[in-house]
Amino acid sequence: MMRLLSVELTRLRWRRAIVVLLVACIAVPLIMLAGFAWSTRPFSEADIAEAKQLAAQEAQQPYIAEEIARCEQDPENYTGPGATAADCTEALTPTYQNYLYRQEFTLTSLRTDVGAAAIIIMTGLMMLVGTTFVGHDWNTGSMSNQLLFEPRRLRVWWAKGLAVMLVGAVVGAAVLATFWAGASLVAASRDVRVEPGLWSTIVETQARGVVAIALGGLLGLALTMLFRSTVATLSLMFGISIAGSLLIMTVLGEEGTRWLLPTNFLAFVLGGFTYYDGSACSFSPDGMTSGDCERHVSAMDGGVVLAVIVVVAVLLSVWSMRRRDVP
Template identity: 30%
Template structure:
């Protein structure tokens, strides 16, 4: 197994599509980082004064809501009819002057959205790499040749899957490290970098690990679907169809209808978002109709578990298909 893994690891990084995909992802990240260097601007005295005043009032409201939520969850007070309190009384960070100054680039304020965007990019890249890594083996006859000297099909497919997961995970870690460092330098150069506590840096690290997990899950899905279909195009076709018809299509349909998004609990992206954002507490109402757009609730544990189960289930189907078919 170790020899198979070493051979597949070497093959993964010697493929042109791995190099091209890595360059495209790296170029995209560079352009995004460069774009933020152009957004620096200094706030005026009036903007600073306004932000300070708003921070005081919003901070008091944040304190009141947090205290009330804590007393309700402790049983000291009763919740108001229709009142929806967040899990763990998580109202987000306390409003500050810096968070209310909408100017330039602040790593303290904007890093979560940066990481969520990176998760989407890495997951898509991982899906393509995973699908092409095994798909080309089936379509070119390389899998049949490989099974002549390594006839244990489960070991062969497992070594390929582990190499793809490890490779995408390593690339994600390297890119996230370089990207985060670049953004912190940009924020410091613009004079907008904020003082971050050890706990906040811990949140950055944990979110980065969540991003890597999503990238590896996307890799596993692309790899498994391509192995089942025995061609790269099978995975790409399934992936594009799923995104267009279900992820985007169902969202557009319920948005146009102006009703609750009944499909949200059944979209994989909803659970991935819950995993990345440390839970979802959504009770947004449509201003025009007053009808709730979404009542989807999920913790980060539930989100991660659903994504993991789906990836394992599809991978298990690939192994079953591998053992039942002739490698021709």
């Protein structure tokens, strides 16, 4: 088995399309981190000087003076109870801070936004890796040639599956570790406060992310071994992501959100996911909503849904490999 695994790892390494996908797997999350770090960068002296200039120009606009004059006639209506005419100038004159808005860099938002998106993208790319890896074998007919040397089909299946999972896990772990090492450097350079326990949450998220990435590769491979066609697998994935979601939401309404793939994926990776569900709202006697109209999916619940999908695909694929004739 180790010999076959080694052969499949070599085959993966030699496939140009897979190398391109793996490069994308490495580059995209790091580019996303760089983008996030750039868009949250602290303001420079030049930024502040430019903002001050813009604020000064804005303050010279006639409508500002007119607005202040109107405010001074009825300050409380403009700036709130207890306001005086003196408050109007301060409240209505543009300040340079108005021109300096950027999202704050926090590790919490990085984990739930960019970090989660990176894991989703890497999982999708690994699915493509798994798909194109064995799709090529079926499309070229080289699968039958391989079986002439190793006729134990399940061994061949698992050698390919393990190779894809191994590559997914190693690349996923390395990229996510690099991602968060970079994030911690950015946080340290900006004196960002790290909440207690956040790093352990991040580590757990990344560990589940690595599992998701590796299993994404396995799922792509299993589906392609089942359909024996890259196009069929990609069509199914596209169909499920679009038509499947529409069908679920049409049949189940807002409650269908629970069964959507992204909901369960995010629940598993982030350690739980909360979503809006109108049917969860409760109403007070005066007709106002009470409660938060939200539902929560735990990591375990999301993981079970994902595991069922992967296990069913693998079982069908293995059965097909064992039973069907090889072209």
